[in-house]
Amino acid sequence: MPIDPAAFRTAWPQVVRSLAVTTRSLDHGEEYAAEAFARAAAQPDGTIDDLVGWCVQVGRRTWLDALRHQGVFDRIQPQLARPEVADVDAPHAPGDELDDRLALLFVACDDALAPGAQLVLAMRVVCGLTIRQIAEHLGVAEATAAARLTRAKSALARARDEFAVPDGAARAVRLPVVLGCVAGLFTVGQREELQPEDATRDPARDALTLAEALVAEYPDDPEVLGLRAVCRLGLARRPGRVRDGVALPLDEVDRSAWDRRLLRTGLDDATTALTWSTSPGAPESPGRFVLEAAISGVHATAPDAAGTDWPRLAQLYDALAGTWPSPATRVARLVVLGRLALRDGGDLVPVERELEALVADGPPYAARDASLTLADLARRTGRTDEAAGRYRELLDVVPEGPLREFCRRYAG
Numbered sequence: 001m002p003i004d005p006a007a008f009r010t011a012w013p014q015v016v017r018s019l020a021v022t023t024r025s026l027d028h029g030e031e032y033a034a035e036a037f038a039r040a041a042a043q044p045d046g047t048i049d050d051l052v053g054w055c056v057q058v059g060r061r062t063w064l065d066a067l068r069h070q071g072v073f074d075r076i077q078p079q080l081a082r083p084e085v086a087d088v089d090a091p092h093a094p095g096d097e098l099d100d101r102l103a104l105l106f107v108a109c110d111d112a113l114a115p116g117a118q119l120v121l122a123m124r125v126v127c128g129l130t131i132r133q134i135a136e137h138l139g140v141a142e143a144t145a146a147a148r149l150t151r152a153k154s155a156l157a158r159a160r161d162e163f164a165v166p167d168g169a170a171r172a173v174r175l176p177v178v179l180g181c182v183a184g185l186f187t188v189g190q191r192e193e194l195q196p197e198d199a200t201r202d203p204a205r206d207a208l209t210l211a212e213a214l215v216a217e218y219p220d221d222p223e224v225l226g227l228r229a230v231c232r233l234g235l236a237r238r239p240g241r242v243r244d245g246v247a248l249p250l251d252e253v254d255r256s257a258w259d260r261r262l263l264r265t266g267l268d269d270a271t272t273a274l275t276w277s278t279s280p281g282a283p284e285s286p287g288r289f290v291l292e293a294a295i296s297g298v299h300a301t302a303p304d305a306a307g308t309d310w311p312r313l314a315q316l317y318d319a320l321a322g323t324w325p326s327p328a329t330r331v332a333r334l335v336v337l338g339r340l341a342l343r344d345g346g347d348l349v350p351v352e353r354e355l356e357a358l359v360a361d362g363p364p365y366a367a368r369d370a371s372l373t374l375a376d377l378a379r380r381t382g383r384t385d386e387a388a389g390r391y392r393e394l395l396d397v398v399p400e401g402p403l404r405e406f407c408r409r410y411a412g
Contacts, residue, residue, distance in 0.1 A: 003037065013103075015036060015055045016033045016104060017100045017104055018052075022060055026156060040054060099213040099216075099217075101209075101210060105178050107166070109122055110159065110166075111170075113155055113159070117148050117152035119180065120152055123181055126181070128203075131145050133192070139363020175221075179214070179224065182214065183289070185207040188203050192399070204235060208235060212228065214227065220276070222274075223288070226288075228266075229289075229297070233263065233266035233300050236258050237258055240255060241253055247405065270293035270297040274293070285323065286319070295332075310340050313336045314336050317333035328366060330354070330358060330362075331370050335373050338351045342377075359374070372394065374390055375394065388412035395408060
């Protein structure tokens with residue numbers, strides 16, 4: 001029977017977490033969950049009433065069969081009476097109150113692993129991104145991302161011996177990496193899906209769901225609230241970015257199509273997060289997600305591109321570059337500086353020089369975005385042939401979809 005994508009995305013983390021508790025291994029939990037879902041897909045329609053329970057039982061039986069074949073069943077038999085293994089209805093161990101996907105995220109973001117390994121493990125096992133998507137997001141080769149995934153699983157097994165959801169203190173240590181994973185999932189969704197055809201296969205929507213769960217766990221954390229604001233405002237502004245299959249530049253976006261409910265709640269989040277982070281007793285400066293939320297808020301409240309508060313955006317990006325000096329931040333800051341130079345008759349040469357450096361030496365995603373910015377600046381300053389040439393080069397880089405059609409529109 002074909003498994004409904006929405007049902008799969010809901011059931012997957014529950015089954016993985018349950019089987020990880022049973023097998024005491026995140027790697028085995030994922031392995032036996034995949035086997036169980038494959039068997040579920042082969043069943044006739046109407047034979048499975050409870051997808052989660054069915055897959056947990058099948059995965060557990062498959063694991064036990066493997067143990068028997070290894071000749072160790074007698075040795076581990078006493079452990080099989082443990083409540084969290086025997087009870088299908090209550091398979092979770094410590095951390096039961098956590099959303100299943102959040103629980104897996106906190107496990108994958110173990111501080112015993114290197115930061116790069118944490119991100120790869122979490123984004124693959126929990127967020128469901130492909131190795132290609134993860135590699136592009138991190139700016140590394142696919143082989144490198146795959147190797148990191150393998151090493152992360154092995155290192156986690158060595159470091160912790162068995163699967164366990166961390167307690168509150170350990171979660172607090174891992175929270176920044178968890179936020180980074182959710183933000184990465186959102187970025188991938190926004191970069192690849194300007195106009196998703198299937199809402200059940202939308203990484204950006206998945207990221208918002210995780211952000212909502214994080215706010216439920218950490219309702220007073222400005223960074224957590226800032227991340228939810230980023231997701232809400234980004235999704236609110238996504239409608240109107242495509243017309244007739246072609247992505248639109250900022251000046252042509254249909255702002256009347258924006259999701260007003262998400263816009264309102266996102267702005268509320270952004271305002272609250274900034275207020276909390278600048279109140280007495282708060283850290284010296286707002287964190288990454290509070291600043292990103294403020295940036296999204298400036299765009300969300302502008303009447304149009306020309307009426308955007310570009311000087312305020314420049315200030316916010318300067319602050320963000322000090323807190324989170326990533327290539328993505330550098331490109332976005334240069335976009336703002338380019339807009340200001342065009343508006344005020346300033347010198348574009350320093351901006352374009354830095355963009356060229358990112359094209360030459362930045363990770364692929366930053367090089368692509370820098371190339372798009374250079375093409376846009378050339379088009380806006382009447383350098384038609386240069387702009388067309390840059391857009392033609394981007395046709396070989398940008399994946400099929402609205403953004404490639406945008407490049408084709410100006411490639412001549």
